[in-house]
Amino acid sequence: MVVLTGKSVFNDVCMGKLSFYKRNERVIKRYKVEDTEAETKRFESAKASAIEQLGGLYQKALQDVGEANAAIFEIHQMMLEDLDYCESIINIITSQQVNAEYAVGVTADNFSAMFEAMDDAYMQGRAADVRDVSERLIAVLSGQDVDQKTYNEPVIIAADDLVPSETIQLDKSKVLGFAMQFGSANSHTAILARSMGIPAVIGLGEDFLESFDGQEAIIDGFTGTVYIEPDEKTKREMEQKKKEVEQKKELLSKLKGKENITLDGRKVNIFANIGNPSDVGSVLTNDAGGIGLFRSEFLYLENEDFPTEEQQFLAYKQVAETMAGKKVIIRTLDIGADKQAEYFHLDKEENPALGYRAIRICLTRTEIFKTQLRALYRAAVFGNISIMFPMITSVEEIKNINKIVAEVKNELEQEGIPYKKEVETGIMIETPAAALVSDELAxxxxxxxxxxxxLTQYTLAIDRQNQKLEPFYNPHHKAILKLIKMAADNAHKEGKWIGICGELGADTSLTEEFLRIGIDELSVSPSMILELRKKVRELKID
Structure with a gap:
């Protein structure tokens, strides 16, 4: 028996054969072309086909893993349209009189090396994306299908790492789990694995050999351990653990319809985070009390142009009506950073996480903001909608928002369009500045x-997607909890409520701490609702 330990991505247990993901090795030949103009057109045609393929992957990912995780394929489409990338390929074709496949391969190597050499971890992560889109482009140029693996039986997928396009194309019914040599817990692939509910372990290292292909294995996603050719004792222990996991899931299902009340009578609202109207079914199935975060940017990322007021109105109205009076908190668009829509024509930034995004776009491009606000206030007539503004850092921003809201209401009034006059409004506390001035903001x-x-990323000055910084990334850091407590205290002083809609809301090791701090609402992925309810019902706070 071989025992390897890595980092857990999703807590569950699975057993089955290891199947190493085998990519087709493509040998790119360099040859001279006489008609460089025709070769450039061949490249442009292949690029259009690749973009179309990525559009199909985006639609598939929307169904499988939701809008937030599907956005990577829109980023890949934008990479193929990047002027620097395309100009490099065309320049190599024309100046060296070579075939497009070779030009793409050289450009991919150059751009990947450039990204990997950058200090910024986010930009380093783009190296894998460049290789992924370039491989797709070369496959189209070569008249080959992009690898889509099929399996005759359910297996544990093993690899060095998987790029998003490889993960999303897998037949989920044939995937028992993932075991990876490398990878980051915050990589796109890890996020996809969590979203799909597939047990996964990353960072197993170079001792995880391809020679293990076809051997029996067990993934213990709770400890991050992979057992290869396990002995009988280990098999029995893991089978018992898996049985206990299944029993726990069954017990959780019995919590449907129960209240989120601690042993000493403290009630907590447990809501769900969603990124698309199609996620509402999962919200209702898991018995959430409402929607604590509806990411509205899906409407912008799905479109090739700015979504109209009517498009937005119908989407918000659908969710409000379906939730039948339960609270639906819709966050205004949070475009920018890693969520890009080409038609916004946003400049490239050295540090996009600290750049022109979210409310900063809304307050400077008010025509976009007004269109969304009109749709929101109109849709609020049909349900219990609240509006939430992201990336707030000052009272001045709130006052500017209120002026625009007043203008929108006045316009709707003048036009005789029905709208809800009083809509609950709130803000995201996701910058240290917002927490520090929360007494004024409240x-x-x-x-x-x-x-x-x-909030964790900005407070600790750590890029959470940088694998090298994982030992330093501590979401339980006292500074984070102190900032949350400060915001909670200031909210309650003004008679206002406070929730948590980030990933820490689902961290049951912090649930008791959050309730002691005074958090009134926790909003998590729909699959975590019942587990969080169970935790709350076991606690005694006073």
Missing amino acids: KEVDFFSVGTND
Whole structure:
């Protein structure tokens, strides 16, 4: 028996044969072309086909893993349209009189090396994306299908790492789990694995050999351990553990319809995070009390142009009506950073996470903001909609938002269009600045919702996608908890409520701490609702 330990991505147990993901080795030949203009056109045609393929992957990912995780394929489409990337390929074709496949291969190597040499971890991560889109482009140029693996039986997929396009094309019914040599817990692939609910372990290292292909294995996603050719004792222990996991899932299902009340009578709202109207079914199935975060940017990322007021109105109205009076908190668009829509024509930034994004776009391009606000206030007539603004850092921003809201209401009134006059509004606490001035902000809004992902990143000055920094990335850091407590205290002083909608909301090791701090609502992925309910019902806070 071989025992290897890595980092867990999803807590579950699976057993089956290892199947190493085998990629077709493509040998790119260099040959001279006489008609470089025709070769350039061949490249442009292949690029259009690759973009179309990525559009299909985006639609498939929307169904499988939701809008937020599907966005990577839109980023890949934009990479293929990148002027520097395309100009490099065309320049190599024309100046060296070579075939497009070779030009793409050289450009991919050059751009990947450039990204890997950068200090910024986000940009380093783009090296894998460049290789992924370039491989797709070369496959189209060569008249080959992009690898789509099929399996006759359910297996544990093993690899060095998987790029998003490889992961999303897998037949999920044939995947028992993932075991990876490398990878980051915050990589796109790890996020996809969590979203699909597939047990996964990454970072097993070079001792995880391809010679293990076809051997029996067990993944213990709780400990991050992979057992290869396990002995009988280990098999029995893991079978018992898997049985206990299944029993736990069954017990959780019995919590449907129960209240989220601690042993000493403290009630907590447990809501769901969604990124698309199609996610509402999962919200209702898992018995969430409402929607604590509806990421509205899906409407912008799905479109080739700015979504109209009517498009937005119908989407918000659908969710509000389906939730039948339960609270639906819709966050205004959070475009920018890693969520790009080409038609916004945003400049490239050295540090996009700290750049022109979210409310900063809305307050400077008010025509976009007004269109969304009109749709939101109109849709609020049909249900219990609240509006939440992201990336707030000052009271001045809230006052500017309120001026625009007043203008929108006045316009709707003048046009005789029905809208809800009083809509609950709140802000995301996801910057240290917002937490530090939360006493002033609480006077201006109806509620706070803590975005712990960005709050942790900005407070610790750590890029959470940088694998090298994982030993330093501590979402339980006292500074984070102190900032959350400060915001909670200031909200309650003004009689306002506060929730958490970031990933920490689902961290049951912190649930008791959050309730002691005074958090009133926790919003998590739909699959975590019942587990969080169970935890709350076991606690005694006073």
